[in-house]
Amino acid sequence: MNTSRAEAARRRRFDRIVAVFHADMYRYAAWLCRDKAIAEDVVQEALLRAWKSLDALREEAAAKQWLLTIVRRENARYFERRRLETVDIDNLTASQEALLAEAPNEELEALRESIYELDDDYREPLVLQVLMGYSTTEIGELMGLKQGAVLTRLHRARLKLKEKVADDERS
Amino acid sequence: MSPVTELMNCEEYREIISADPAFDGAAGHLAACHECQEFRRDMQSLNLKIAKAMQINVPELKLPELPEIETENVVPLAVRKPVSKPAWFALAATVLLAAFIGVRMFGVSVHYDSLGEEVLAHLDHEPAALSVSSTPVTARRLERVVPADVAELDHSAGLITYARSCEINGKTVPHLVIQGEHGPVTILLMPEEAVAAAVALDGDNVHGVVLPVGAGSIAIIGARQEKLERIEKSVLKSVKWST
Numbered sequence: 001m002n003t004s005r006a007e008a009a010r011r012r013r014f015d016r017i018v019a020v021f022h023a024d025m026y027r028y029a030a031w032l033c034r035d036k037a038i039a040e041d042v043v044q045e046a047l048l049r050a051w052k053s054l055d056a057l058r059e060e061a062a063a064k065q066w067l068l069t070i071v072r073r074e075n076a077r078y079f080e081r082r083r084l085e086t087v088d089i090d091n092l093t094a095s096q097e098a099l100l101a102e103a104p105n106e107e108l109e110a111l112r113e114s115i116y117e118l119d120d121d122y123r124e125p126l127v128l129q130v131l132m133g134y135s136t137t138e139i140g141e142l143m144g145l146k147q148g149a150v151l152t153r154l155h156r157a158r159l160k161l162k163e164k165v166a167d168d169e170r171s
Numbered sequence: 172m173s174p175v176t177e178l179m180n181c182e183e184y185r186e187i188i189s190a191d192p193a194f195d196g197a198a199g200h201l202a203a204c205h206e207c208q209e210f211r212r213d214m215q216s217l218n219l220k221i222a223k224a225m226q227i228n229v230p231e232l233k234l235p236e237l238p239e240i241e242t243e244n245v246v247p248l249a250v251r252k253p254v255s256k257p258a259w260f261a262l263a264a265t266v267l268l269a270a271f272i273g274v275r276m277f278g279v280s281v282h283y284d285s286l287g288e289e290v291l292a293h294l295d296h297e298p299a300a301l302s303v304s305s306t307p308v309t310a311r312r313l314e315r316v317v318p319a320d321v322a323e324l325d326h327s328a329g330l331i332t333y334a335r336s337c338e339i340n341g342k343t344v345p346h347l348v349i350q351g352e353h354g355p356v357t358i359l360l361m362p363e364e365a366v367a368a369a370v371a372l373d374g375d376n377v378h379g380v381v382l383p384v385g386a387g388s389i390a391i392i393g394a395r396q397e398k399l400e401r402i403e404k405s406v407l408k409s410v411k412w413s414t
Contacts, residue, residue: 007239007240010240011237014237018232018234019232022229022232023229026229026230027225027227027229030227031225031227036230040230044233044235045235047234047235048235048237049306051237051238051240052238052240052306053306053307054240055307056306056307056330107220108220108223108224111220111221111224112224112225115221115224115225126221127225129191130218130221130222130225131222131225136190136191141352144353150190151186151187151190151191152190154189154190154191155186155187155189155190158189158190158192158214158217158218158221159189161217161221162189162213162214162217165217165220
C-alpha cells in the first residue's frame with residue numbers, strides 16, 4: 001500500500017471509530033469534569049491524541065475502552081495543567097446546567113445533584129457501570145483498581161444516593 | 172449458582188446487589204428473604220433513576236485539526252491495556268537518579284556484583300523511560316536503537332513507547348519500554364550477556380527476570396503487581412538475535 005492510500009485508510013478508520021464512540025467519550029468526560037466547556041476541551045485533546053496513536057489500536061473491539069482511557073488521562077492532564085478546583089455543586093454554572101438532557105424534574109434534578117456531589121472515586125465507577133455498561137472487572141482495568149475495590153466504591157456510591165433520595169422524600 | 176453465593180447472609184447479599192443491581196446469584200437466599208427481595212427491588216429502581224439522571228446532551232462532533240502522520244514510519248503494535256499511573260514509581264526513580272548523579276559527580280566508580288544488580292540500577296538512571304504513554308516510538312527510532320545486525324523485532328510484544336541505546340556491563344544494549352497493565356515494563360536486549368538460567372530480579376517496587384536467550388539474555392522488569400509471564404512469552408516470541 002502506498003503512503004497516500006495508507007493515510008486515507010488510516011483516516012477512514014479513525015473517522016469510523018470516532019463516529020461510533022464520540023458520544024461515549026463526551027458523556028464520560030462530562031461526568032468526570034462536570035462542566036460542558038471543559039468536557040469539550042478534554043474530548044478535543046483526546047481525539048487528537050487518539051489520532052496520533054491510532055496505530056497502537058490493533059483490535060477494533062478494544063476501541064471503546066482505549067478511547068475512554070485516553071479521555072480519562074486527558075481529563076487528569078487538563079486539571080493538572082489548569083490546577084482547577086473541583087466543581088462546587090452549589091455554584092453550578094449555566095454551562096454545567098446545560099449538560100443535562102432531561103426536561104426539568106424535581107426528583108431527577110435532586111438525584112443529579114447527588115451524583116455530582118459524590119466524590120470522584122465513587123462517581124467515576126458508577127458512570128462507567130451505569131452509563132457505559134462496563135462490568136466491575138472492566139472498571140477495575142480502566143481505573144487500575146482491584147475488583148473488590150470497585151465493588152466497594154459502587155456499593156458506597158449507591159448507598160449514599162439511596163440515603164439522599166430517602167432524605168429528599170422525607171423532606 | 173455457586174455454593175459461595177448461595178451461602179450469603181443478608182449483609183453480604185445487599186453489599187453485592189448495591190454494587191451491581193444486575194447480580195442474579197444467591198437465588199436460594201433471595202427466595203427465602205423478603206427483606207432482601209425488597210432491597211433488591213429498591214436498588215434496581217434506584218439504578219433506573221440514576222441511569223435517567225445521567226443522560227446528558229451530546230454536542231455535535233467537531234474534529235480538531237489533525238496533524239499529518241507519517242504512516243510509513245509508524246510501527247504497527249499490539250493493543251495495550253489501560254494502565255494506572257504509578258506516580259511513586261517516577262518519583263522514586265527521580266530520587267535514585269539524583270543519588271546516582273551525585274555519586275558520579277564525585278568520581279566514585281560504581282561496581283555491580285551481578286548483571287541483575289546492574290540491570291535494576293540502570294532503571295533508575297532513566298526516569299523518562301518510566302512515564303506512562305500511549306504514543307509509540309517511530310520505526311526509524313526503533314531501527315536506530317535495535318539495528319538489524321543486533322536483533323529482529325516483530326513488534327508483537329506490545330506498544331513500544333520508549334527506545335534508547337544504553338550501556339550495560341560496558342556494552343551498548345537496546346533499552347525498550349512497553350506499557351503493561353500496571354505501568355511501564357522495561358525490556359533490555361542483551362545479545363552478549365549470557366546467563367546460564369533465568370535470574371529473578373527483585374528491586375524496590377519492581378520485579379523482573381533476566382532470561383537466557385541464545386548466546387545472550389533479555390531482562391524484563393515491571394511494577395511489582397505486574398504479571399510478567401505473558402509479557403515474557405510475547406517478548407521471547409518477538410525477538411530474534413541477528414548474530
